[in-house]
Every structure is written in structure tokens, then in C-alpha cells.
Amino acid sequence: MKKVVKFGGSSLASAEQFKKVGNIIRAEESRRYVVPSAPGKRFSADTKVTDMLYGCYAAAENGEDFTEKLAAIKDRYQEIIDGLGLKFSLDEDFEVICKNFSEKAGSNYAASRGEFLNGKIMAAYLGFEFIDATEVVRFDENGDFQSEITNEIMSARLEKAKNAVIPGFYGATEEGRVVTFSRGGSDITGSLVARAVNADLYENWTDVSGFLIADPRIVKGSKSIETITYKELRELSYMGASVLHEDAIFPVRRAGIPINIRNTNAPADKGTLIVEATCYQPKYTITGIAGTDGFAAITIEKAMMNSEVGFCRKVLQVFEDNGVSIEHMPSGIDTMTIFVHKDKFEEKEQQILAGIHKAVDPDHIELESDLALIAIVGRGMKSTRGTAGRIFSALAHAHINVKMIDQGSSELNIIVGVRHDDFKNAIKALYEIFVLTQI
Numbered sequence: 518m519k520k521v522v523k524f525g526g527s528s529l530a531s532a533e534q535f536k537k538v539g540n541i542i543r544a545e546e547s548r549r550y551v552v553p554s555a556p557g558k559r560f561s562a563d564t565k566v567t568d569m570l571y572g573c574y575a576a577a578e579n580g581e582d583f584t585e586k587l588a589a590i591k592d593r594y595q596e597i598i599d600g601l602g603l604k605f606s607l608d609e610d611f612e613v614i615c616k617n618f619s620e621k622a623g624s625n626y627a628a629s630r631g632e633f634l635n636g637k638i639m640a641a642y643l644g645f646e647f648i649d650a651t652e653v654v655r656f657d658e659n660g661d662f663q664s665e666i667t668n669e670i671m672s673a674r675l676e677k678a679k680n681a682v683i684p685g686f687y688g689a690t691e692e693g694r695v696v697t698f699s700r701g702g703s704d705i706t707g708s709l710v711a712r713a714v715n716a717d718l719y720e721n722w723t724d725v726s727g728f729l730i731a732d733p734r735i736v737k738g739s740k741s742i743e744t745i746t747y748k749e750l751r752e753l754s755y756m757g758a759s760v761l762h763e764d765a766i767f768p769v770r771r772a773g774i775p776i777n778i779r780n781t782n783a784p785a786d787k788g789t790l791i792v793e794a795t796c797y798q799p800k801y802t803i804t805g806i807a808g809t810d811g812f813a814a815i816t817i818e819k820a821m822m823n824s825e826v827g828f829c830r831k832v833l834q835v836f837e838d839n840g841v842s843i844e845h846m847p848s849g850i851d852t853m854t855i856f857v858h859k860d861k862f863e864e865k866e867q868q869i870l871a872g873i874h875k876a877v878d879p880d881h882i883e884l885e886s887d888l889a890l891i892a893i894v895g896r897g898m899k900s901t902r903g904t905a906g907r908i909f910s911a912l913a914h915a916h917i918n919v920k921m922i923d924q925g926s927s928e929l930n931i932i933v934g935v936r937h938d939d940f941k942n943a944i945k946a947l948y949e950i951f952v953l954t955q956i
């Protein structure tokens with residue numbers, strides 16, 4: 518039995534948390550490969566080390582004095598080292614970091630030091646080999662991740678290691694330039710390591726007892742999900758359930774390795790098992806609800822739109838030419854609406870509108886911003902009649918106006934668009950009808 522264990526920043530925020538992690542790893546010999554994140558928040562108003570590093574590097578880049586900021590980061594690590602009673606010094610590492618910050622080594626390099634340093638402490642604490650992610654995670658010159666080369670290099674390197682700590686979140690180009698994944702990317706490293714060593718299980722340890730049906734910051738005391746499929750999880754992760762990075766699913770999925778989300782603060786809890794397929798019937802019609810804020814909708818109206826061959830393509834071409842990706846596209850007889858991320862759209866708003874006018878000469882264009890999209894996801898929805906009806910009635914009872922509805926053809930999810938102000942209440946109303954009242 519071979520397990521890869523990834524610990525998130527919340528599990529490694531202090532010496533006390535490190536000790537819990539040590540106990541978890543030592544409890545099973547099969548927990549051979551460890552992927553740590555950088556220290557996260559110790560309390561809710563605290564700052565993650567990754568954010569401290571970004572802040573410190575921004576000061577360095579602006580030519581400001583960053584010594585205090587760097588010293589505060591060093592203190593975070595020193596507190597952990599002292600709390601663990603380790604005879605271990607990061608002085609030399611901090612000298613190198615200071616020099617590289619002065620020489621403007623880049624924000625990716627800066628952010629990666631959070632995981633690098635935590636990995637070194639973790640390896641010393643466990644007595645495991647430390648393998649720098651720059652050695653085994655490969656990006657190309659454009660900063661694009663190279664999955665197959667990474668798998669080859671990593672498999673060969675890890676075959677030689679009985680136990681190892683591989684820091685999450687970053688890798689490097691062939692020339693050694695450090696590149697990070699997007700935020701939360703240590704989950705991806707964990708998944709890559711699991712694939713490379715052909716693990717039996719990828720355990721992802723965090724601060725909640727598995728994937729919860731709804732974001733616990735919105736629905737207090739949300740129930741957890743026992744078993745979820747990769748497909749369902751991808752829908753929820755994409756839509757904002759931030760427990761697991763959405764790109765962490767592909768590497769293990771293709772290798773058929775299940776993921777187990779576990780709670781470092783409650784290690785006896787079984788957590789959530791993420792699998793390819795399961796006969797296990799979910800307790801409720803839905804498996805989970807997740808949503809994201811910050812969308813804009815562009816509604817284009819033109820009489821006889823439907824009979825104009827190539828209309829949609831021409832509109833979509835305008836978005837493509839401006840580098841704005843489209844999230845959803847519900848349409849009517851003479852209207853089509855395009856949902857995009859507001860921030861991306863705002864940068865190019867006027868070019869896109871001008872482009873649409875030129876491309877299809879619409880009768881009318883309407884813009885609406887401050888929208889949120891909510892995905893109601895579940896493999897059980899396919900075999901249950903009336904799910905959409907229940908969604909509408911729950912939202913209507915909560916006095917929430919539905920701006921859009923989109924049901925995927927796989928019947929795995931229904932996405933509704935609501936106004937930003939209704940976002941949290943909509944999630945609460947959906948949780949109530951599907952989980953609490955179960956009507």
C-alpha cells in the first residue's frame with residue numbers, strides 16, 4: 518500500500534499543527550510521499566505566508582526596503598522550528614532569498630519559497646528525503662505545465678526514494694526558472710506525485726471533514742459528502758468549492774487513483790472519497806452546491822437571429838479575438854446571452870461591444886454585471902423528476918429572481934444565475950430544500 522499525503526496551509530500553520538501532521542504520517546507506514554503547502558492562517562485574521570511573500574516581493578520590486586517584511590516571514594518559520602524543538606536553521610536560505618528578491622527574481626519565485634521552506638522543515642521533522650519541486654515538476658518557457666515530461670522525471674526520481682517530501686505549488690523550466698501553479702496549486706502537485714508513484718490513494722488533508730454539501734462559510738454546519746465522483750467534483754470545484762484545486766483532478770483520474778479529503782484536526786473522521794464511479798447512492802437528490810460571484814451577462818437581441826446562419830459563431834469570435842473566455846451561453850429565439858467573468862470582460866468591454874455591432878448588427882445589447890452563478894450538482898438528479906421545479910420554488914420562496922438557468926445535457930448539474938446580493942441566500946435556500954427538508 519502506497520499513499521501520497523498532501524497537507525494544506527491550514528494544516529501547517531503552526532508547530533502545533535505540524536505535530537498533528539507528524540502523528541498522522543507516522544500512524545501509517547504507507548504514507549510515504551508528503552506534499553506540504555506553505556503555512557496558512559493560524560486564526561481568521563492572520564495572513565497566509567504565500568500572501569506575505571507576494572507582499573514582500575512587491576516591495577522589493579518597487580525598490581522599497583523589504584527587510585522587515587522578510588523578517589516577519591522568517592519569524593513564522595522560526596516559530597515552527599522552535600515549537601518542534603528542531604536543531605535546524607533557515608539562515609542561509611533566507612540570505613539567498615534576500616539576494617534573489619533584491620535582484621528581482623520574479624513573483625513566482627517569491628511565492629514558491631513558502632512551500633520550499635516548509636518542505637525543508639517537514640523533511641527534517643520527519644527524517645524524510647527532501648526533493649525540490651524544481652527538480653521534478655516541469656513547465657515550458659511560456660510557463661505552461663508539461664504533464665508527460667513531469668510524470669517521467671518524477672516517476673524515475675521517486676522510485677529511488679523510500680520516503681520523500683516534495684513541496685507543493687511550483688516547479689521550474691528546464692533552465693531552472695521557477696513557475697508556480699495558480700493559487701491553491703499544491704493540490705495539483707499532490708495529484709502529480711500520486712500519479713507518478715502509482716499510489717493506491719491520494720489523501721488531501723485540510724481543515725474540514727471532507728467535501729461539504731455547501732460552503733461552510735455560507736451554510737453553517739453543512740453536512741459532508743461521503744462519496745463523490747470525479748465528474749461531480751470537477752463541476753463543484755470549477756464553480757468555487759475551493760477545497761480542491763480543479764486541476765488536481767485530472768492526473769489521478771487518468772490513473773484511477775481515488776482521492777480522500779481528510780481533516781487534520783479530526784483525523785478519525787472518514788472524510789470524503791472521490792472516485793471514478795460508484796454504486797453508492799447519495800443520500801440526497803443532490804451531491805453538492807457551489808457558486809461563484811463576479812460574472813457579467815451580455816444579452817444580444819436581433820429579430821430572426823435563429824435563421825441567420827453563423828450568428829453565434831460571429832459573436833463568439835469577437836470574444837475569442839479579445840481573449841475573453843465564455844462561461845455559459847443560454848439562448849432564446851431572438852436573443853442570446855453570454856456569461857463571462859466580469860473582471861476579464863471589463864478590461865475589454867468597449868472593444869467587445871464595438872466588435873459585436875460590427876459582426877452581427879444587433880437590434881439591442883443589454884449588459885448586466887454583479888451576477889453570481891450557482892451549480893447544483895448530483896449524479897442522483899438524472900433519476901429524479903422535478904429537480905428543476907424544486908430549485909425554482911425554493912428560490913421563489915426566498916424572493917430570489919432567477920436570471921438564468923442552464924441544465925447540462927448529462928443531467929449532472931443545473932446552473933442558475935442570480936444577482937450578487939442574492940448569492941448567499943440562494944445557496945442557503947437550495948441547501949434547505951434539498952438537504953434539510955428533503956421534499
Ligand SMILES: Nc1ncnc2c1ncn2[C@@H]1O[C@H](COP(=O)(O)OP(=O)(O)O)[C@@H](O)[C@H]1O
Nearest residue numbers: 525526527723724725728729731732758759760
Ligand atoms: N463545499 C465545501 N466543502 C468544504 N469546504 C469548503 C467548501 N467550499 C469551500 N470550502 C472551504 O475550503 C476550505 C479548505 O480549502 P483550503 O482553504 O484551500 O484549505 P487548505 O489550506 O487545507 O488547502 C475550508 O476551510 C472551507 O472554508
Ligand SMILES: N[C@@H](CC(=O)OP(=O)(O)O)C(=O)O
Nearest residue numbers: 525526554567700701702703
Ligand atoms: N500556498 C499556495 C498554494 C496552496 O495550495 O496553498 P493551500 O494548500 O493552503 O490552499 C497558496 O496559498 O495558494
